[in-house]
Amino acid sequence: MKRSLGTRAMVRALVVFLVAAAAVTWLLSAQSTAATSQSASLTSIVTTDTANHAPALGSAAIADSIAVTEVATPEQTAESDAQSRVLQNVFNGVVFGLLLALASVGLSLIYGTTGLSNFAHGEQVSLGAMVAYFFATDQPVSIPLTPWEFVIGWPLWWAAIAAIVIAGGTGWIQDKFLWGKLRKRGVGVVQQMIVSIGLSLALLNFLQWWIGPDRLRLSKAIEVRHQVGPIQIGNITLMSIAIATVVLISVALFLQRTRLGRATRAVSDNPSLAAASGIKVDSIIRLVWIMAVSLAALGGILMALYDSGTKFDVGAKLLLLMFAAVTLGGLGQPYGALAGSLVIGVVVETSTLWLGPDLKYATALGILIIVLLVRPQGILGRAERVG
Numbered sequence: 001m002k003r004s005l006g007t008r009a010m011v012r013a014l015v016v017f018l019v020a021a022a023a024v025t026w027l028l029s030a031q032s033t034a035a036t037s038q039s040a041s042l043t044s045i046v047t048t049d050t051a052n053h054a055p056a057l058g059s060a061a062i063a064d065s066i067a068v069t070e071v072a073t074p075e076q077t078a079e080s081d082a083q084s085r086v087l088q089n090v091f092n093g094v095v096f097g098l099l100l101a102l103a104s105v106g107l108s109l110i111y112g113t114t115g116l117s118n119f120a121h122g123e124q125v126s127l128g129a130m131v132a133y134f135f136a137t138d139q140p141v142s143i144p145l146t147p148w149e150f151v152i153g154w155p156l157w158w159a160a161i162a163a164i165v166i167a168g169g170t171g172w173i174q175d176k177f178l179w180g181k182l183r184k185r186g187v188g189v190v191q192q193m194i195v196s197i198g199l200s201l202a203l204l205n206f207l208q209w210w211i212g213p214d215r216l217r218l219s220k221a222i223e224v225r226h227q228v229g230p231i232q233i234g235n236i237t238l239m240s241i242a243i244a245t246v247v248l249i250s251v252a253l254f255l256q257r258t259r260l261g262r263a264t265r266a267v268s269d270n271p272s273l274a275a276a277s278g279i280k281v282d283s284i285i286r287l288v289w290i291m292a293v294s295l296a297a298l299g300g301i302l303m304a305l306y307d308s309g310t311k312f313d314v315g316a317k318l319l320l321l322m323f324a325a326v327t328l329g330g331l332g333q334p335y336g337a338l339a340g341s342l343v344i345g346v347v348v349e350t351s352t353l354w355l356g357p358d359l360k361y362a363t364a365l366g367i368l369i370i371v372l373l374v375r376p377q378g379i380l381g382r383a384e385r386v387g
Contacts, residue, residue, distance in 0.1 A: 084230035089349045091231050097345025098244040102299030104325040104337040106292030112268035112332030113288045115189045119196040122319030123203035128297025129310040130211050135159035164297050171293030175286045207312040215309045240302045324368045330378030
């Protein structure tokens, strides 16, 4: 039964990706057809004009006029540039979706195992980037509430690993001393959500006080970019794609092939039945918190490299997109969070072709509303009987 449910979920995700690919292909083919027809009409006009003036021009002038028809017109160049921009934005959307998925999968795991919509998850993204900057920068930094300043200056790889480890430790601390205590006291999910809003504001102000309000760069190296057809790809982007893909595949294998992963899915499906089966529910939830915060920190680091900078509030700005991805894919469905993140990423990046950059997040939320009106349980969510 579980295998059939997983198969249906993967089929739904494949259908979503095929529909999105078909829509992009149709758009590009429409633009290409328009460019071809416009080119043909211009060529026919020049050819007719050449034929009418052939006796007076001579063979040399005719050859020059024919050569002129082979040169791209400004309209053709504009159409080619427009097509390249569409492909570039679609590619950027896929990359952005992969990086967003790192944080969204963790948010989905937390909701699946505890039922909590964690509004402080965005600050975990910012925390990862800020801690990596703390270890990697060549500028003086200090530990909070201490008067000493120093320079660590680690290589970015070591700084990123240290930031992910520290972030995972904060996930353990949160569940050990906050969320675990609230669960044992029987505090409801709504009250826990309000606590998460307060924690979000506290972390946001702490990061601003500690690191500052300025935009920061994790790496000052000049990125080498490669041209692959109409798409430009940088080395940092390729590295981010590879890391995000490997990590997401590893999470999927963990959930599907390991004993702890199967226990995590059991707790997500039915905590009471999982506890009756001998699974230590609190230990599994604590593991989920460690994984979720670590994934969010990794997403924040890669997002800072992809955007060539980060700020203390970058996670707060991404929080609505993460919620949109989780809801779009299906609440509590890690694979759904991945599918939803890819859809949100492509929509956000391609919408800038027609709308202003300030409205790109609004378009993603608009797509979320439309999908939920058609399929309330999300792309990969299971329909539940009400009443």
